[in-house]
Structures are given as structure tokens and as C-alpha cells.
Amino acid sequence: MADFTEVLRGRRMVRNYREDPVPEEVIERIVAVVRRAPSAGFSQGHRIVVVTDPVKRAELAAVAEPWYLEHGHAPWISRAPVQIVIGVREASYHERYTEADKIESGGGEEIPWPVPFWWFDSGALFTLIQLAAANEGLASGLYSPAFPDELAALSAIAGLADDVALTAVVTVGYPADEPADRAAKLAKRRKPIDDLVTWLR
Numbered sequence: 001m002a003d004f005t006e007v008l009r010g011r012r013m014v015r016n017y018r019e020d021p022v023p024e025e026v027i028e029r030i031v032a033v034v035r036r037a038p039s040a041g042f043s044q045g046h047r048i049v050v051v052t053d054p055v056k057r058a059e060l061a062a063v064a065e066p067w068y069l070e071h072g073h074a075p076w077i078s079r080a081p082v083q084i085v086i087g088v089r090e091a092s093y094h095e096r097y098t099e100a101d102k103i104e105s106g107g108g109e110e111i112p113w114p115v116p117f118w119w120f121d122s123g124a125l126f127t128l129i130q131l132a133a134a135n136e137g138l139a140s141g142l143y144s145p146a147f148p149d150e151l152a153a154l155s156a157i158a159g160l161a162d163d164v165a166l167t168a169v170v171t172v173g174y175p176a177d178e179p180a181d182r183a184a185k186l187a188k189r190r191k192p193i194d195d196l197v198t199w200l201r
Contacts (some may be wrong), residue, residue: 010134011127014141015068015076017173022082022138027052030132030172031084037125040117041102045092046125049085049158057083059157060169063150064143077143080171084129085154087164088122122167129170139175144168 027050034046051057061078069075077083096102097110126142133140144167145151155166 007131007135011130014139014175015073016176017076017079017081017139017171018176019079019081020174022173026136027082030129030136033128033132034125037121037128039121040093041096043093043096045089045118046121047087047089047160047164049160051083051085051158052081056157060154063153064145076141077171080141080173082172084170084172085158085160086122086126086167086170087160088118088167089164090118091163093118119167126168126170133172138172141171142168
């Protein structure tokens with residue numbers, strides 16, 4: 001296991017993979033984080049689909065990759081040997097928050113959800129998957145189409161249930177060589193910590 005600081009340093013978006021397959025036991029360790037991912041009230045609404053089948057991976061790429069190719073990017077979705085479809089079942093949250101203990105603490109009715117925590121928790125799961133991949137020496141990326149018909153197509157390919165919303169797809173694999181100046185370019189764009197963190201001492 002790597003030191004957490006090194007794992008965190010390895011967490012970055014990658015759009016260039018080698019086509020080497022990832023051992024199944026490694027993938028199993030990565031996706032096992034779903035059981036430790038945050039979910040409001042322990043609703044456990046996370047759902048993920050691991051796609052390693054070459055035909056299914058190609059189908060996912062055929063939906064999502066054309067935009068990148070049209071904008072000058074090299075193929076990357078189609079090259080990733082693993083795609084992890086992240087879904088969330090909103091109903092799990094409503095079911096949990098209409099159980100007796102939650103209704104009693106909520107004044108007799110379900111909370112109004114000013115923050116839809118199913119989306120919040122789905123983003124947290126994505127970060128855990130990225131960190132788990134980095135811990136295995138792997139790279140990861142993310143895509144999620146902006147158009148409802150494309151999102152529906154990805155959901156259908158992945159076989160998600162009708163009550164599960166697809167939030168994003170994580171690409172995972174061994175990173176291919178990146179441009180030598182990429183890290184330097186990103187470092188220049190990184191905002192100072194004081195722009196991002198406010199202290200109320």
C-alpha cells in the first residue's frame with residue numbers, strides 16, 4: 001500500500017491509457033470502496049457496473065468519445081481497459097428517510113432535502129474510486145455526456161435499472177506516457193491555498 005500523500009498526488013484526470021488489461025482482483029479491490037462510500041443516513045443508494053467486456057466498452061465509447069475526437073483529442077475512452085459506471089438510486093434515500101427513526105427525528109415527515117445528497121454522495125464515491133485506483137498504481141478519468149439521450153444510451157448499455165440514475169463513468173487503466181510539460185502546466189494553473197481555504201479562527 002502506498003502512503004496517502006503519494007496516493008493523493010496520483011489522483012489526477014488521465015485521458016491516455018495503455019491497453020494492458022487490469023487483473024480482476026485489482027478491479028475488485030477498487031470497486032470494494034462502494035461499501036465504505038458515504039451515503040446520507042446509510043441509505044446505500046450507490047450502484048456501480050464494472051465494464052471490462054470489449055464489446056460493451058466499445059459501445060460506451062461509441063456514445064461518449066465522438067465529442068472528444070471532434071475537438072481534437074486522441075481516443076481515450078475506447079482505450080481504457082476498465083470502465084466503471086456510477087449510478088445512484090434516489091429512492092433509497094427517500095425510503096431510508098421515511099423509516100421510523102428518521103421520521104421521528106425529522107418532526108414527523110421526511111426531510112425536505114435542500115441538498116440532494118444522492119448527487120453529493122455519488123461524487124464522493126467517484127473520489128474514493130479514483131484514490132483506490134491510484135493506490136493500485138492505476139490512472140483514472142471521468143466522462144458524463146451533457147445530453148439526456150446520450151446519458152440514457154449509456155445507462156441502457158450498462159444495464160442500469162430504471163430507478164437508477166447514471167451520474168458518470170470512470171475510466172481506469174495503466175497510464176500511457178503523458179507530455180513532459182503537462183505537470184508543469186497544471187502546477188502553474190493551481191490556485192494558491194489561500195484562494196481556496198478560509199479560516200474563521
